[in-house]
Amino acid sequence: MQQKPTRARILDAAHDLMRTIGLARATTKEIAKAAGCSEAALYKHFASKEELFVAVLQERLPRLGPLLRRLAEDPGERSVEENLAEIARLASHFYAQSFPIAASLYAETKLKRRHEDSMQEMGTGPHMPIEALDAYLRTERDAGRIDPGADTFAAASLLLGACAQRAFAYDSAVGKQPPQPVDEFAAALARTLLAGISR
Template identity: 45%
Template sequence: MGTRDRILDAAASVLRERGIARATTKEIARAAGCSEALLYKYFADKQALFVGVLTERAPRLDPPAALVGRATVVENVTTLVGQLLAFYARSFPMAASILGAPELLAAHRAGLSRLGAGPEGPARHVQSYLEAEVEAGRLSDGVDPSAASRALAGAALFEAFLAAYAGLPEVPDADERARTIVAAVRL
């Protein structure tokens, strides 16, 4: 395993345990078995590490183009919501700590903005899929992809919050939760 991968694995572990507000690059470097200087060779700052963990170590979402026409729209959206449940369950404990520290939140927000990332990403991903299905004629023009994607992502995030609050590493009965969330949106 290469140094960058060791750093990402260590960052994922430390961020899950301590949250982004309390984790330090020094702790992450120590956990990766490298110097902080070497960590900075691969990642500009803690926000870049966080984005790296989310994009390379968190559960992934199927690309919208790969889903269009593959199954029914409801089945595809249910798959995406299931993936959102897993993604949020993994990432929520890492990110939640930042909300309690306004100055850290501002710095984090600025850092993510520089990287072209932010919390709207998962909802935009689902929106892209829904827009593609509208274009393909498989989803009614009456569906608002932006509103539907925010409702779906918001429900998934809420379920991840409940799991984290209960001390659970994942959303219980995630497949069933995904089905009921999608059914409530009525695509």
């Protein structure tokens, strides 16, 4: 059996370690060791641990960004409610998987600041999904499918904030299960949000 390419092994190892011991404790040395390569080989593919973290979010977690960009360009034939439910479902999965990875950052102020500075240099960060969802909702507002006075940024913040809060409140580590399955939650969230911004 042929071994995976080095970059893929590094991403797999980083995802596993970041998920199990947290971003703060997953060092590049440990990631390289788990990937079966040298730390120098890791740095041939990723300039920093922050860049590796972004790659894990983009390539190993549910793909929220591409969906939001696609919908902003072309909402498609589905209803706004169906699009919002799909966004909420995917966002719920994304935050449920990313929350355990990033949570350790909040325990170390210096590491969090360095991480935020790196994210800013790379032109990314946790604000990106909100801005992308805001762009999609503006497209729907311009098309007349939601109220012309709707505050699309507030609506985007509410939807994604609810998905992130679900991941925080029902983190699998604490053993408390959400009262609704994710599909039911996403549909209810989309319906409730749309009631506030529809024409």
